[in-house]
Amino acid sequence: MRNLVVTLVVLFIVVTLLRSTAYVVDETEQVVITQFGKAVGAPVKDAGLYFRVPFIQEANYFPKNLLDWNGEPGQMPTKDKTFISLDMFARWKVTDPLTFFQTVRVEAAAQAKLDNIIESATRNLITSNPLIEAVRNSDREMEIGEVEMDERTKEIVKKPIKLGRETIARKIMEQAKPKMAQFGIDLVDVRIKRINYVDEVQKEVYNRMIAERKQIAEKFRSEGRGESFKISGDREKELKRITSEAYRKAQELMGTADAEATRIYANAFNNDPEFYSFINTLAIYKDSVDKETWLMLSTTSDFMKYLKRYAVQ
Amino acid sequence: MVWSGESRQRDPWSRGNGGLPPDFEKIIENITRGFKAGKFNVLFIIAVILAAWIVFSSVYTVGVDEVGVIRRFGKYARTTTPGLHFKLPSGLETLTKVKVSYVYTEEFGQRTVQAGIQTEYAPDSRYLNESLMLTGDLNCAVVPWIVQFRVDDPYKFLFKVRNVRSTLRDMSESVVRAVVGDRSIDEVISGREDIASEVKVKLQQALDDSEVGLSLVNVELQKTNVPEPVQPSFNEVNKAVQEKEQLIYQAKEQYNKIIPTSLGEAEQTIKEAEGYALDRVNRAKGDADRFLALFEEYSKAKDVTRRRLYLEAMAVVFPRLGNKYIIDPDQQGLLPLLNLQKEVKGQ
Numbered sequence: 001m002r003n004l005v006v007t008l009v010v011l012f013i014v015v016t017l018l019r020s021t022a023y024v025v026d027e028t029e030q031v032v033i034t035q036f037g038k039a040v041g042a043p044v045k046d047a048g049l050y051f052r053v054p055f056i057q058e059a060n061y062f063p064k065n066l067l068d069w070n071g072e073p074g075q076m077p078t079k080d081k082t083f084i085s086l087d088m089f090a091r092w093k094v095t096d097p098l099t100f101f102q103t104v105r106v107e108a109a110a111q112a113k114l115d116n117i118i119e120s121a122t123r124n125l126i127t128s129n130p131l132i133e134a135v136r137n138s139d140r141e142m143e144i145g146e147v148e149m150d151e152r153t154k155e156i157v158k159k160p161i162k163l164g165r166e167t168i169a170r171k172i173m174e175q176a177k178p179k180m181a182q183f184g185i186d187l188v189d190v191r192i193k194r195i196n197y198v199d200e201v202q203k204e205v206y207n208r209m210i211a212e213r214k215q216i217a218e219k220f221r222s223e224g225r226g227e228s229f230k231i232s233g234d235r236e237k238e239l240k241r242i243t244s245e246a247y248r249k250a251q252e253l254m255g256t257a258d259a260e261a262t263r264i265y266a267n268a269f270n271n272d273p274e275f276y277s278f279i280n281t282l283a284i285y286k287d288s289v290d291k292e293t294w295l296m297l298s299t300t301s302d303f304m305k306y307l308k309r310y311a312v313q
Numbered sequence: 314m315v316w317s318g319e320s321r322q323r324d325p326w327s328r329g330n331g332g333l334p335p336d337f338e339k340i341i342e343n344i345t346r347g348f349k350a351g352k353f354n355v356l357f358i359i360a361v362i363l364a365a366w367i368v369f370s371s372v373y374t375v376g377v378d379e380v381g382v383i384r385r386f387g388k389y390a391r392t393t394t395p396g397l398h399f400k401l402p403s404g405l406e407t408l409t410k411v412k413v414s415y416v417y418t419e420e421f422g423q424r425t426v427q428a429g430i431q432t433e434y435a436p437d438s439r440y441l442n443e444s445l446m447l448t449g450d451l452n453c454a455v456v457p458w459i460v461q462f463r464v465d466d467p468y469k470f471l472f473k474v475r476n477v478r479s480t481l482r483d484m485s486e487s488v489v490r491a492v493v494g495d496r497s498i499d500e501v502i503s504g505r506e507d508i509a510s511e512v513k514v515k516l517q518q519a520l521d522d523s524e525v526g527l528s529l530v531n532v533e534l535q536k537t538n539v540p541e542p543v544q545p546s547f548n549e550v551n552k553a554v555q556e557k558e559q560l561i562y563q564a565k566e567q568y569n570k571i572i573p574t575s576l577g578e579a580e581q582t583i584k585e586a587e588g589y590a591l592d593r594v595n596r597a598k599g600d601a602d603r604f605l606a607l608f609e610e611y612s613k614a615k616d617v618t619r620r621r622l623y624l625e626a627m628a629v630v631f632p633r634l635g636n637k638y639i640i641d642p643d644q645q646g647l648l649p650l651l652n653l654q655k656e657v658k659g660q
Contacts (some may be wrong), residue, residue: 024387026384027384029387046388048385048386065472065473066523067475068479068483089483091523137492137494142496144497144499157451189523191483193486194486194490195447196446196447206542209453210546217549217553220554224553228560228564231565231567235568235571238568239575242575242576242579243578246582246583251586253583253589254586254589257591257593260590260597261597268605269601275611278619279607282622289630291633291635292635293636294636295637296637296638299641
């Protein structure tokens with residue numbers, strides 16, 4: 001009985017001692033050992049089981065893996081006086097846990113430092129560059145459909161990009177990185193997450209987009225009408241061509257025929273024009289005389305001469 | 314899929330532990346209580362409990378679609394394949410299971426409410442901040458998309474980056490916006506495939522650089538559009554295109570209605586002229602032949618033929634005449650006797 005109590009007490013002491021001596025460092029962690037609040041020895045950067053002096057020394061854990069920073073969206077004007085809201089994010093690492101422990105100590109403080117430093121670097125870069133530099137990334141030729149852009153937009157869009165989105169982000173990082181290094185922090189990268197117009201600008205942009213589209217719609221309608229008129233014109237022209245060509249052809253045909261007929265008649269009638277006149281006149285008499293016709297004939301005429309005399313002259 | 318899920322195993326973000334180190338104090342307390350109760354087999358019980366704990370925390374199974382990552386005192390030791398495995402008891406070695414063949418989906422600008430044959434999406438406007446972006450011509454576009462991925466490297470996935478999900482989401486948003494930022498609004502609306510494939514390449518690059526251990530399976534752009542206030546004007550453009558086409562069709566219809574008819578009419582005119590020509594020439598020939606025949610005989614006996622022709626004509630003409638007046642030129646003052654006017658009126 002007594003033995004058991006002793007065993008248990010000893011066991012308890014051993015376990016407690018072990019727990020305050022041994023400590024485990026995870027793959028994602030690193031440790032700075034402090035003695036009465038002061039750092040002792042080199043930081044432990046590799047994962048595994050480690051030992052320290054119990055009760056006196058304390059293990060302070062810091063993350064070793066890649067951490068993220070997400071800033072509050074900030075509003076700022078670009079160089080061309082467009083107000084935008086910018087949402088950045090960054091990834092960082094504690095590379096020097098000792099310095100980190102001495103300068104910022106806790107992660108929340110590090111986040112606050114990142115807030116300030118990245119935000120001011122962002123402001124520097126954004127306010128000194130036109131908006132298009134932060135939106136576009138290359139001089140890739142864009143297909144701009146039917147839009148008749150206003151002069152300002154056209155100028156902005158056509159101008160070659162000097163920096164571009166990624167370069168601006170990189171420059172922000174380059175400005176912020178050395179400032180973070182003094183806290184034992186390595187800023188791995190900074191990126192632009194979202195760029196949006198602030199509400200008032202947004203409204204103007206929407207209005208511009210609407211105006212652009214309305215004008216495209218009008219263009220299409222006008223093109224439709226124009227095309228329709230063109231087709232109507234073609235139709236009229238074609239119609240006139242067809243009818244006039246047919247007329248010309250017909251007249252030619254008839255003319256040729258008339259000429260032919262004339263030639264035939266002339267050939268025949270030239271044998272004795274007087275005889276032609278004679279028989280044709282007689283034919284006309286036959287055709288034109290009717291009951292309504294009055295005729296006064298003199299008894300001296302060839303036809304009536306026999307009425308007065310019958311003797312052979 | 315669910316991130317703060319009902320099933321722990323499906324949740325890739327929680328670092329599930331194989332087992333916590335047992336609470337020594339509690340065990341000791343139990344033992345003491347047993348001792349006080351006067352149980353003499355307390356030590357035996359302790360031994361049994363310890364043995365059970367060792368066995369239970371040493372044996373584990375890894376499912377077919379996952380791998381087990383073992384850490385010994387926090388340090389990565391090995392990765393085990395599906396099947397039954399042994400490890401050192403909890404406290405010494407810990408197990409984390411990672412689903413490596415499961416395809417996870419992250420949605421941007423929309424949320425699937427209920428997946429199924431007819432997938433329901435949450436209203437887009439709530440997630441507009443994720444999908445609203447600037448295009449290269451400084452317009453605004455609404456671009457919702459999904460990213461599908463697998464865990465490619467469990468070691469990196471577990472140890473290299475603390476917040477894998479937010480890294481993936483932030484990266485996706487950043488890359489999609491960068492790609493859209495280099496395109497005009499028209500290209501964003503019509504060229505979704507093109508954007509998706511460029512995003513996939515760039516996003517994979519960014520993920521590789523940040524060592525999250527993820528591999529993209531698919532990037533898909535959902536229906537891209539312009540912001541809601543602008544939509545009616547875009548629809549108007551589509552309507553105008555329709556109108557344009559309709560006007561052109563109408564004009565073509567008129568053209569086709571008239572031109573073939575007039576071609577036929579022209580053909581008719583020409584044929585008629587040809588008919589006239591034939592008629593004219595034939596008649597001329599006929600007339601000429603007739604005249605020539607007559608003339609031939611006439612020239613043989615001119616005088617008598619003339620007389621005959623004349624008289625034959627008179628024979629036809631004379632009976633037809635209504636009023637015939639035969640006047641002797643010797644007779645004077647005939648005219649007053651004839652009241653021509655009256656006669657006409659009397660008819």
